[in-house]
Amino acid sequence: MTPWIEKQRYIIDFTISSLLRRKVKNIGLLTLYTLIVFILASTMFFTHSIKKEAAIILQGSPEIVVQKIIAGRHDLFPISYIDSIKSIRGIANVETRLWGYYYDSLVGANYTLLSPPDNSGTTQLSGKTTAVETDPDDAEALAATKPLFEYNGALLEPGTLIIGNGVSRMRNISKGDYMPFMAADGQIMNLKVSGTLSSSSELVSSDLILITDEDFRKLFGIAPQFVTDAIVTVKNPNEVSMVAGKIKKRLLDSRPIIRDEILRTYDSIFNWRGGMMIVIFSAAVLAFVIFAWDKASGLSAGERREIGILKAVGWETSDVIQMKFWEGAMISLTAFFTGVILAYIHVFFAGSPVFEPALKGWSSLYPNFALTPFINAEQITTLFFLTVVPYTVATIVPTWRAATIDPDSAMRQTGE
Amino acid sequence: MIELVNVKKVFNAGNPSEFSALNSVNLEIAQNKVTVLKGPSGSGKTTLLSIVGCMSRPSAGRVKLNGREITSLPERFLTDIRRTTFGFIFQQPNLIKGISVLENVMLPAYPLGEKRAHLKMKALNGLAGLNLSSKASSQVEWLSGGEAQRVSIVRALINDPSIIIADEPTAHLDTKLSYRFMEIVEKFKAEGKTVIITSHDPLVYDSAMVDHVVNLRDGKIEDE
Incomplete structure (x- = not known):
């Protein structure tokens, strides 16, 4: 040494x-x-x-969300706007959404209520809007089309709801239990829990409650010709900003929000x-x-x-x-x-x-x-x-x- | 041989508290002899000793060691000379607390990177020479005053220096231990080492083995 x-x-x-x-x-x-x-x-x-x-998780969120804005505030989105959006070149699909926040005074928590897209019943494919098929070998494309939440086969029908794990813990309820809500007209709606959401997406679905289109409209007092917002799928992901710009130009009172903006917010x-x-x-x-x-x-x-x-x-x-x-x-x-x-x-x-x-x-x-x-x-x-x-x-x-x-x-x- | 030419040492130079500890000291210290620097407190004994031992530099003048001028050498070279040429015995044993006697003794040799087994053997032999074998693994806090003093002597010898420097070595020793110390000094002399001691203890400067006594007062050498 x-x-x-x-x-x-x-x-x-x-x-x-x-x-x-x-x-x-x-x-x-x-x-x-x-x-x-x-x-x-x-x-x-x-x-x-x-x-x-x-x-x-947010990879699975919509590419563009279009809201209606009145004086800087979010307003209900008229279903009549859908056709105008659909006619824009480059758009693959437009779906409407119904969602809102509900304050539960019993536990002092805010829930996010959402009517899943399939239940809104307003989506219609036309000659101009053809859905792009996903390549099963493309992992990124599969991730992008994966739904934000999974509800493990639970059936959502009028009078029922599917709740996130946070709601389940907070209210100490699970499948088969009833959950009361006060509707917009002052009536009490007692909805039955038909399932809980997968825990893998709990970061974004903890406070989520899935509810049918019909119950949602009754609860929030929303007329059939309105929805909360619309989600737009674009054929070419590189054109998302371009399409958002076109929507804004065509519908002056709209506010297109692209996925990257949501990610930035998070x-x-x-x-x-x-x-x-x-x-x-x-x-x-x-x-x-x-x-x-x-x-x-x-x-x-x-x-x-x-x-x-x-x-x-x-x-x-x-x-x-x-x-x-x-x-x-x-x-x-x-x-x-x-x-x-x-x-x-x-x-x-x-x-x-x-x-x-x-x-x-x-x-x-x-x-x-x-x-x-x-x-x-x-x-x-x-x-x-x-x-x-x-x-x-x-x-x-x-x-x-x-x-x-x-x-x-x-x-x-x-x-x- | 050590030669001091016109050595001056000033503390706090340029300040109102400026103090001249040594004034134009000229001195020759012979090899293989015992030299005692004698004088009252504040006479400049310790300052002179620290300059001789390369622990501090003079403000003016030159110091030569075996004919080589060492005053202007960089700190690294001075440390090297200090480590290999001088062994220091302080007024206080100045041992490091919390470590064993053996480690304290080996401490000056650490920077030389000597083999551990060899160094340990040397340290144990040194301790045995001063009847301290049984204390090798003891903590230094447990030693008596005399034992601590002897440990510091073994430490001073670990690098086999040719010059031993001792500052007031008997100041904290009783008469018996002081005589014991002088016996050790006699042994050094017999081994051919040069010994320089500062002291105002008659037991030291009147000892028969002392070859040369230098009287210091107010930073100057008095005529003998």
Whole structure:
């Protein structure tokens, strides 16, 4: 073994024994450091995965949704608009939708009620609107045509409804139970639960209730010549924006919303939530930075004395700096890896109990689903450079200052 | 041989608290001899010793070690000279707490990257030479004052230096232990080492084994 390697071994051994000599201080620092990395990494993992999850699920959402707008507010969409949209070149299919929000005062939650497209009964294919057949070998095309939710064969007929898992948990009801609603005319509608939605799409279907066209119109008091909005399928995916522009031009009071915009909205919602979490925890981060800076940069009298002794007995300034570098690197790397691993377990295996209420769901309905682990190398690298590097540098600078002082200070020590 | 030519040391230069610790000191320290720097507190003994031992640089003047001018050498080379040529025994044992006696003794040799087995053997032999074998694995906090002093002597010898520097070595020792220390110094002399001691203890400077006593006062050498 070369003297250089042997020297590094001696320095690392001495560093470890130095760390163990200040057990209480170092364990305290390590715990706090790990906690901060854990919080930041958990928020990052959670936000990133939930956005990915939402994006994958929303692949199945409509390419264009057309709404009617009056004075900037969403209004009921006249069925008579459909023909006008259908006549636009490039459109494969137009379907109408009936959906709305219902506030359940009993549990204080908002549900999304939707009449599935097949039940609206307004879609008519004409010579101009031919549906594009999907190639069974094209996974992307299949994903795009996959419905947003699956209701596992449950039959939806007048007087029944299919509920999302969040609704089922909140109301503690399942198949066969009845759920009362107050209709627009003040009458109570008692609808029977005929099934629940698949849990695989719970991120977007937690608060969803599927209801027939007839019951929906009765509940919300919507006349037969109106629907909530229309969904448009385009033959060539590259022409989505172009078709949306044409719709807007033809129907001046319409608002076409393309899928990418919905994805962007989801992205910004979860970015915003993740950002809020980081803002809330920034106080903790700041407290840690102050603590770490104090511990790392301010050498105690004992440490200064020790550096003096090491220099007096023949250690070079670079040896002392190397020792302190290893010390800082060991603490920060241990904290970093422990924090990241704990965050991974917390988010992907334990269902992130710490952040769940703040990061997912809305109103009082929280989806219950296991996130698929998605890790962004860029985020991990950023976290590394924001935690490990500053701490290691913070330990070296004061050591360098102390280590460049003449070693004769050790000779002038008069007492312990 | 160590030669000091017109050496001056000023602390806090340019400040109102400027203080001149050494004023134009010219001194020759002979090889294989025991030299004592004697003088009252504040006379500049420790400052002179630290300059001789390459622990600090003079504000002016030159220091030569075996004819080689060392004052202007970069810190790295000074450290190398300090590590291989000098062994230091401080007024306080200056041992590092929390680690064993053996580790403390081996500490000065770490930067040299010597083989562990060889270094350990050397350290154990050194401890045996001063009757400290049984303390090798003890923590330094458990040692008595005399034991700690002897451990610091073993540490000073680990790199087999040719010059031993001791700053007020008997200041915290009782008479018996002070005599024991002087016996060790005699052994160094017998082995052909150069010993430089600062002291105002008569037990040291009046000892028969001392070859040369340098009297210092107010940063200057007094005529003998």
